[in-house]
Amino acid sequence: MAHESQQTATPITVAYGDGIGPEIMQATLDIIKAAGANLAIEVIEIGEKVYLSGNSAGIAPEAWESLRRTKVFLKAPITTPQGGGFKSLNVTTRKMLGLYSNVRPCVSYHPFVATKHPVMDVVIIRENEEDLYAGIEHQQTPEVVQCLKLITRPGTEKIIRYAFEYARQYGRKKVTCFTKDNIMKQTDGLFHKVFDEIGEEYPDLEKEHWIVDIGAAKLADTPENFDLIVMPNLYGDILSDVAAQITGSVGLAGSANIGAEVAMFEAIHGSAPRRAGQNLANPSGLLLGAVQMLVHIGQSDVAEKVHNAWLKTLEDGVHTYDIFQEGVSKEKVGTREFAQAVIARVGQTPAQLKTVSYAQAKETIKVTLKPAVPVKMETIGVDVFLYCDDRDANKLGKRVEAIKNDALKLTMITNRGVKVYPDGISETFCTDHWRCRFKADKAVSYNEIIKLLSQVTEAGLDIIKTENLCRFDGVDMFSAGQGA
Ligand code: NAD
Numbered sequence: 001m002a003h004e005s006q007q008t009a010t011p012i013t014v015a016y017g018d019g020i021g022p023e024i025m026q027a028t029l030d031i032i033k034a035a036g037a038n039l040a041i042e043v044i045e046i047g048e049k050v051y052l053s054g055n056s057a058g059i060a061p062e063a064w065e066s067l068r069r070t071k072v073f074l075k076a077p078i079t080t081p082q083g084g085g086f087k088s089l090n091v092t093t094r095k096m097l098g099l100y101s102n103v104r105p106c107v108s109y110h111p112f113v114a115t116k117h118p119v120m121d122v123v124i125i126r127e128n129e130e131d132l133y134a135g136i137e138h139q140q141t142p143e144v145v146q147c148l149k150l151i152t153r154p155g156t157e158k159i160i161r162y163a164f165e166y167a168r169q170y171g172r173k174k175v176t177c178f179t180k181d182n183i184m185k186q187t188d189g190l191f192h193k194v195f196d197e198i199g200e201e202y203p204d205l206e207k208e209h210w211i212v213d214i215g216a217a218k219l220a221d222t223p224e225n226f227d228l229i230v231m232p233n234l235y236g237d238i239l240s241d242v243a244a245q246i247t248g249s250v251g252l253a254g255s256a257n258i259g260a261e262v263a264m265f266e267a268i269h270g271s272a273p274r275r276a277g278q279n280l281a282n283p284s285g286l287l288l289g290a291v292q293m294l295v296h297i298g299q300s301d302v303a304e305k306v307h308n309a310w311l312k313t314l315e316d317g318v319h320t321y322d323i324f325q326e327g328v329s330k331e332k333v334g335t336r337e338f339a340q341a342v343i344a345r346v347g348q349t350p351a352q353l354k355t356v357s358y359a360q361a362k363e364t365i366k367v368t369l370k371p372a373v374p375v376k377m378e379t380i381g382v383d384v385f386l387y388c389d390d391r392d393a394n395k396l397g398k399r400v401e402a403i404k405n406d407a408l409k410l411t412m413i414t415n416r417g418v419k420v421y422p423d424g425i426s427e428t429f430c431t432d433h434w435r436c437r438f439k440a441d442k443a444v445s446y447n448e449i450i451k452l453l454s455q456v457t458e459a460g461l462d463i464i465k466t467e468n469l470c471r472f473d474g475v476d477m478f479s480a481g482q483g484a
Contacts, residue, residue: 009040010297013066017076018047019271020281020335025076027283027339028290034343035305037294042066047078047271051086058089067097073264074293076286077271091135094128099257099264100155101162102126102236103292106223106243106253109353112314113248113323119224124243125166126236127159128257131187133233140464141387144433151187151232154369156194161367162258163230164202169361174206174227175199178215178235186479191232212239219243244268251322254288256296258365265293279334282320284310287342300358306342307358311350313342380476381408381439381469382449387462391430397421400436403455407448408438412481419481437481439469 014029016022033039044063051058058078067073073093080086093099103125110118136148160177167175177195179188192209199207210218212235219226220242231239244253250269257264267285275281287310294303314323317330318341324332333341349355388396393413400410413421414437415430438452449466456463469478 009038010072010299011040011042011070012072012074012293012297013042013044013063013070015044015046015063015073015075015078017271018049018079019077019273019276021047021076021078021271023277023279023335024267024281024283024286025074027335028074028286030339031283031287031309031342031346032290032294032302032306035302035309035346037299037302037306042070046075046089048081051081056085057087057092059093064096067093067262071262072293072297073262074286074290075264075266077267077269079271079273091133093264094257095133097259097262097264098129099259099262100127100129100158101256101258102128102240103166103256103258104240104244104253104268105288105292106240106247108247109252109311109314112317112328112353113252113319114325114328115246115248117223117246120247122219122223122226122243123166123170123172123228124236124240125159125163125228125230126240127155127191127231127233128236129233130155131233140385141432142389143431149184149187151190153190153194153372156191157198157369158367160191160195160198160230161369162365163228164198164205165365165367167205167228168202169365171360172205172228174208175202176215176226176229177207177209178212178229178231178239179209180212180235182211186477188232195230216242220246241268249282249323250285251282251320252284252288254285254290254292256289256292258296260367263293263296263364265289265296279336280321281335282322283335283339284320295358295361296364300361303361304356304358305346307356308349309342309345309347311353311356312345312348313338315350315353316341316345375472376474378443378471379446379449379468380443380471381411381437382452383467383469383478384436384438384453384456384463385465385467386434386436386456387432387464388434389432391432393420393424393430393434396434399459399461400456403452403459405438405448405452405455407440407444408452409440411437411439412484413437414481414484417479417482419484424483433464437469443471 016025044066046059105123108115108117108120130150132147132149134150139145179192181188181192244250253268255268266289291303291307319329320338412419414435418428
């Protein structure tokens with residue numbers, strides 16, 4: 001670990017990464033230092049070399065120590081080696097350090113960078129820890145695999161509050177939420193509900209919700225109608241790349257991953273190994289990540305200088321190969337020359353593009369959660385999932401119904417969520433994975449469920465998992481069967 005310390009400088013951890021990483025990191029650091037960034041840099045090794053040395057997480061224990069000490073991470077892209085066993089370092093870092101908010105400003109730079117959307121300035125705020133990225137997957141039967149989608153109230157409250165606070169701090173007027181709560185009524189339903197609840201505390205901001213499919217279509221078609229969009233993890237992952245790409249290039253967007261204590265800043269693109277070592281790569285994405293970092297550590301004046309000098313460089317037509325356009329660009333430059341061009345413009349502002357100001361930006365957005373409200377929780381039944389290779393729903397139904405339990409009665413069997421017993425129809429396709437719903441007239445103990453499970457096993461049926469059916473404050477919180 002190398003140290004370049006200064007007395008009053010802000011300590012940050014830097015990783016040069018793989019592929020084009022070292023070149024764009026050098027360019028970024030040269031620019032921000034030239035603009036007056038006051039940093040004490042600790043360099044850590046992450047990525048391909050660490051993975052290939054036998055560390056499946058791609059990061060060594062001493063690197064964690066640095067991150068936990070400085071709490072600020074400027075990270076160049078890394079290469080995740082192909083093949084099984086290597087965990088994504090990004091997902092691990094975000095979750096281990098609680099970096100719950102992923103902030104990606106997506107701006108078009110018309111007419112200097114070609115884009116179909118000349119008027120676009122959207123910030124995507126993506127929930128960064130939950131949803132399908134909980135990474136809990138199982139194969140349950142020879143035919144069926146499952147991934148758990150986890151949405152939590154505190155996790156949702158944190159990201160929604162962050163989004164509204166960000167909107168206020170950065171002068172955004174409208175906050176849009178995308179979910180698929182017409183289908184996922186419990187998980188996406190909670191995200192939407194918390195958005196509506198917390199939105200009421202921000203009467204100064206316009207609020208809207210779109211179902212993600214039509215919302216995504218509108219974002220791709222008329223991005224000028226959006227200002228800030230907050231989304232659960234998966235939709236945010238996909239749509240922030242779409243939003244960055246339609247500004248003109250994914251290579252132009254930076255990203256901040258913010259936690260309560262630690263924050264990580266990066267470009268949104270990867271390590272582009274084919275472009276490595278040729279002084280070709282565009283450092284803009286990482287540079288804009290570093291601008292977000294400077295605002296985060298309270299060096300907003302430097303952030304502003306860097307951002308405006310960079311805009312002026314784009315305007316002056318000094319472009320790397322990826323955004324170079326005959327007739328618009330003036331000079332095709334490499335990574336180093338681009339950095340020098342930005343450095344030469346420190347102190348200047350763009351003439352045509354909007355000058356950036358971070359005067360309003362405070363150091364960090366702090367989110368405080370509302371105290372949890374106690375709820376009455378009762379178990380009123382259980383879904384017992386079975387593996388059964390015989391696809392005859394009626395035959396299985398009769399076998400399950402023959403199980404006599406005093407408290408819990410079979411109410412239906414579904415296959416992939418569709419009711420197939422009683423009164424299923426022959427057209428419904430069935431796999432080897434069946435859900436038997438047992439309900440009670442009143443709350444049951446887990447001992448009663450265990451008794452039922454013993455009976456199911458004694459009947460020769462293969463249980464693969466169970467889910468309790470719960471009622472919260474008198475409301476049943478489990479989905480009905482389709483067609484039930
Ligand atoms: P990529 O983003 O690295 O590259 C895709 C293409 O985009 C490149 O071939 C190049 O033509 C262009 N490009 C990307 N960044 C550029 C830049 N700064 N300047 C000019 N052109 C640029 O995506 P990929 O090829 O799918 O992935 C390569 C590696 O990067 C993989 O190992 C992947 O796992 C990793 N990756 C890392 C991160 C990260 O560390 N945050 C993110 C995405 C991908």
